[in-house]
Amino acid sequence: MNPELRQHAARYVELLHRHGKEEAWLPTGLVRRLPSNATSAAPAPLTSPVRGTSKSETSPAFRSTPTVTSPKPKNDFDLNSVLKEMGGTKADKLAALRKKTDTCKICAHLAKSRTQIVFGVGDPEAKLMFVGEAPGAEEDKQGEPFVGLAGKLLTKMITAMELTREQVYIANVLKCRPDMPANTSGNRKPTRTEMDACLPYLRAQVAIIAPTVIVALGSTAVEGLFGPQKTTISRLRGTWMELDGVPVRPTFHPSYLLHNQDLALKRLVWTDLLAAMEKLSLPISEKQRGYFLKPAT
Numbered sequence: 127m128n129p130e131l132r133q134h135a136a137r138y139v140e141l142l143h144r145h146g147k148e149e150a151w152l153p154t155g156l157v158r159r160l161p162s163n164a165t166s167a168a169p170a171p172l173t174s175p176v177r178g179t180s181k182s183e184t185s186p187a188f189r190s191t192p193t194v195t196s197p198k199p200k201n202d203f204d205l206n207s208v209l210k211e212m213g214g215t216k217a218d219k220l221a222a223l224r225k226k227t228d229t230c231k232i233c234a235h236l237a238k239s240r241t242q243i244v245f246g247v248g249d250p251e252a253k254l255m256f257v258g259e260a261p262g263a264e265e266d267k268q269g270e271p272f273v274g275l276a277g278k279l280l281t282k283m284i285t286a287m288e289l290t291r292e293q294v295y296i297a298n299v300l301k302c303r304p305d306m307p308a309n310t311s312g313n314r315k316p317t318r319t320e321m322d323a324c325l326p327y328l329r330a331q332v333a334i335i336a337p338t339v340i341v342a343l344g345s346t347a348v349e350g351l352f353g354p355q356k357t358t359i360s361r362l363r364g365t366w367m368e369l370d371g372v373p374v375r376p377t378f379h380p381s382y383l384l385h386n387q388d389l390a391l392k393r394l395v396w397t398d399l400l401a402a403m404e405k406l407s408l409p410i411s412e413k414q415r416g417y418f419l420k421p422a423t
């Protein structure tokens with residue numbers, strides 16, 4: 127299997143768990159029981175280990191627990207005083223903030239493992255901001271968020287809104303790729319501690335850009351922004367939350383859509399994007415209103 131697809135398959139299993147699913151349909155029509163814990167070895171077609179080439183291929187494909195137990199990192203970043211110090215345009219302020227994050231070593235293990243910081247991309251004046259969870263391998267390599275398969279889908283979603291990536295702003299809760307054990311690949315969910323340490327940077331980005339709407343992609347992004355939730359992303363999507371006065375629309379992560387081609391699921395995400403467009407007073411055509419109501423012909 128294509129390594130990136132494999133990685134997404136592993137992430138899908140993790141997502142299914144997060145959605146409380148214990149079984150999955152296979153293309154064969156069989157129902158397969160998923161491992162009770164996503165860190166354990168998973169059934170073959172869905173969760174063969176990702177990308178690795180060595181013996182450690184037998185290690186978990188996608189970890190939901192941290193691999194490193196370093197002392198709790200703390201970000202003393204004082205958002206208000208930093209923002210006050212910053213002059214110039216939004217682009218100048220973002221550039222100054224980026225400089226700070228570029229040398230961040232608060233999570234020592236991530237500072238060591240990352241290729242580079244994945245700060246964010248797009249228009250500093252954007253009215254619409256997308257927030258994901260953390261960079262993956264491809265993002266770590268290229269220094270840009272959402273450039274892998276999930277990113278391609280996100281770009282399609284943005285295009286369907288009749289916008290471009292250059293017109294919006296895209297960032298993640300975590301600026302570093304969560305580290306993985308040596309000789310393994312794939313991705314793991316960022317820990318609460320890592321997200322807490324990095325969140326001030328995202329909040330600074332939000333304060334500088336001052337978007338009208340934020341779309342939070344997936345349950346981990348929501349957790350990173352608002353802390354642990356008592357309910358699932360399935361229940362949170364379709365509602366509005368608020369971060370520092372900015373309306374936030376939670377929706378499913380594009381990775382989840384990549385592995386679930388269900389039209390109704392696409393429609394749910396599209397409904398969230400339509401709600402964001404309405405909040406932004408963007409024009410919406412009849413054709414756009416009808417997307418994903420019936421299979422494309």
Ligand code: URA
Pocket residue numbers: 258259260261262265270271272273274276277298
């Ligand atoms: N998934 C994310 O949440 N962020 C990225 O940048 C890429 C994939």
